[in-house]
Amino acid sequence: MGRDSSRQSGARTGGEEGADTPETLRLAQDQFIACWGKMGSAWGISRTMAEVHALLFITGEPLCTDDIMERLQISRGNASMSIRALLDWGVVARAHRRGDRKEYFTAEQDVWAMFRAVVRERMKREADPTLASLYEIRDLTASVEDATRRTKRAKQPPVDSAEADLMARVGEHNKRLDDMLKFFETVQSLTERFVSPSGRGLQIAATILGKAAS
Amino acid sequence: MGRDSSRQSGARTGGEEGADTPETLRLAQDQFIACWGKMGSAWGISRTMAEVHALLFITGEPLCTDDIMERLQISRGNASMSIRALLDWGVVARAHRRGDRKEYFTAEQDVWAMFRAVVRERMKREADPTLASLYEIRDLTASVEDATRRTKRAKQPPVDSAEADLMARVGEHNKRLDDMLKFFETVQSLTERFVSPSGRGLQIAATILGKAAS
DNA sequence: CTGTTGTTTCAGAAATGATTGAAAACAACA
DNA sequence: TGTTGTTTTCAATCATTTCTGAAACAACAG
Numbered sequence: 076m077g078r079d080s081s082r083q084s085g086a087r088t089g090g091e092e093g094a095d096t097p098e099t100l101r102l103a104q105d106q107f108i109a110c111w112g113k114m115g116s117a118w119g120i121s122r123t124m125a126e127v128h129a130l131l132f133i134t135g136e137p138l139c140t141d142d143i144m145e146r147l148q149i150s151r152g153n154a155s156m157s158i159r160a161l162l163d164w165g166v167v168a169r170a171h172r173r174g175d176r177k178e179y180f181t182a183e184q185d186v187w188a189m190f191r192a193v194v195r196e197r198m199k200r201e202a203d204p205t206l207a208s209l210y211e212i213r214d215l216t217a218s219v220e221d222a223t224r225r226t227k228r229a230k231q232p233p234v235d236s237a238e239a240d241l242m243a244r245v246g247e248h249n250k251r252l253d254d255m256l257k258f259f260e261t262v263q264s265l266t267e268r269f270v271s272p273s274g275r276g277l278q279i280a281a282t283i284l285g286k287a288a289s
Numbered sequence: 290m291g292r293d294s295s296r297q298s299g300a301r302t303g304g305e306e307g308a309d310t311p312e313t314l315r316l317a318q319d320q321f322i323a324c325w326g327k328m329g330s331a332w333g334i335s336r337t338m339a340e341v342h343a344l345l346f347i348t349g350e351p352l353c354t355d356d357i358m359e360r361l362q363i364s365r366g367n368a369s370m371s372i373r374a375l376l377d378w379g380v381v382a383r384a385h386r387r388g389d390r391k392e393y394f395t396a397e398q399d400v401w402a403m404f405r406a407v408v409r410e411r412m413k414r415e416a417d418p419t420l421a422s423l424y425e426i427r428d429l430t431a432s433v434e435d436a437t438r439r440t441k442r443a444k445q446p447p448v449d450s451a452e453a454d455l456m457a458r459v460g461e462h463n464k465r466l467d468d469m470l471k472f473f474e475t476v477q478s479l480t481e482r483f484v485s486p487s488g489r490g491l492q493i494a495a496t497i498l499g500k501a502a503s
Numbered sequence: 504c505t506g507t508t509g510t511t512t513c514a515g516a517a518a519t520g521a522t523t524g525a526a527a528a529c530a531a532c533a
Numbered sequence: 534t535g536t537t538g539t540t541t542t543c544a545a546t547c548a549t550t551t552c553t554g555a556a557a558c559a560a561c562a563g
């Protein structure tokens with residue numbers, strides 16, 4: 076709805092449907108770009124950055140900054156920033172044309188490689204710092220617990236019930252942190268193995284798991 | 290730095306370190322909450338919602354709306370919204386105390402269960418709609434390609450080279466979409482199996498993969 | 504029924520994040 | 534070294550999201 080599909084009458088390209096092909100292709104690309112942009116922003120990636128990536132991916136050919144600006148209707152600054160970020164993420168590469176000073180850009184075409192790059196980058200940026208913080212936080216109360224243990228060994232009866240309660244809380248707190256830490260460690264070591272820059276381990280893992288689950 | 294750790298002189302609780310324990314515990318909780326909030330917002334979850342969850346998780350005991358407002362210094366409306374969202378996500382549950390009309394809330398304490406709930410919910414909200422859109426987009430150009438094939442079979446020579454080029458583009462476009470689609474399908478079926486509401490499949494999978502990788 | 508306690512909603516305020524555009528920096532070349 | 538075309542940067546602006554606070558609502562006790 077909202078689009079009159081019987082209006083077109085461009086060059087018929089050998090098919091027998093109503094819309095002409097170049098326009099349909101363009102429409103499909105636009106929808107893909109929109110879809111990708113929406114998904115990106117849901118996952119904390121700027122919509123434009125996702126759209127630029129979508130454009131490069133779906134057209135599959137090298138585009139220059141101006142092409143991107145024009146097609147996405149964004150400013151030069153925005154385009155430049157987004158491209159730079161995509162390069163940093165490793166999902167887009169520079170390309171050059173002979174006799175042209177402009178830089179062109181292409182998106183990684185292997186979907187699994189793309190996925191690996193994204194996960195790798197996000198792990199590096201978010202999971203690793205989080206893990207580091209968790210360790211620090213754990214250190215804050217680790218010593219308290221140690222002290223308690225030492226005290227307990229020395230003289231059996233807890234000094235008073237309020238204090239015993241507090242120690243119990245600290246113990247539980249530490250247990251929760253440890254669980255969390257263990258979880259992150261597991262996830263991290265898994266991704267390090269299977270989302271590693273070189274291999275295509277994840278894809279293999281997916282296949283194995285797909286079979287194992289039946 | 291930034292915190293004078295030799296200032297405290299509260300009830301010594303059996304340890305021999307400088308800070309008193311209740312304060313240290315509180316500090317550790319606050320840092321955990323901040324850390325969790327930061328990570329949440331990086332992944333497209335509102336910071337407050339993540340913080341509320343962190344608070345419930347790290348204290349481990351049922352808290353009411355006022356407790357949360359007070360501890361996190363947020364408004365009643367915000368607290369209410371965040372709690373509601375966490376309930377929807379299934380990572381927080383209602384609890385009641387006898388003879389108390391207030392509602393209390395507790396966080397899922399099993400980190401893996403928590404993780405499953407989050408992934409499940411996000412899949413439902415983002416991956417599923419994306420997949421649906423991708424199918425629609427694929428349908429746009431699928432018919433074009435079909436038509437081309439039929440034409441080709443009927444009369445061998447392409448009408449002109451521009452048209453042949455266009456058809457090649459459509460073919461590549463469809464290939465890219467199919468790859469994408471295939472990828473999403475794989476991911477979806479994997480998560481359906483291993484992040485399913487009931488089982489703790491992911492954890493098992495993690496163990497298997499951890500071993501398989503060595 | 505009415506007062507009390509607790510929860511939800513929602514219009515606007517505040518905060519945060521994205522985008523622009525123009526100037527500065529840069530790179531290639533003559 | 535100057536010229537030209539291209540990319541990057543960044544303060545100002547704009548858009549979006551999040552948060553607040555007060556009012557509406559719901560559940561219950563007396």
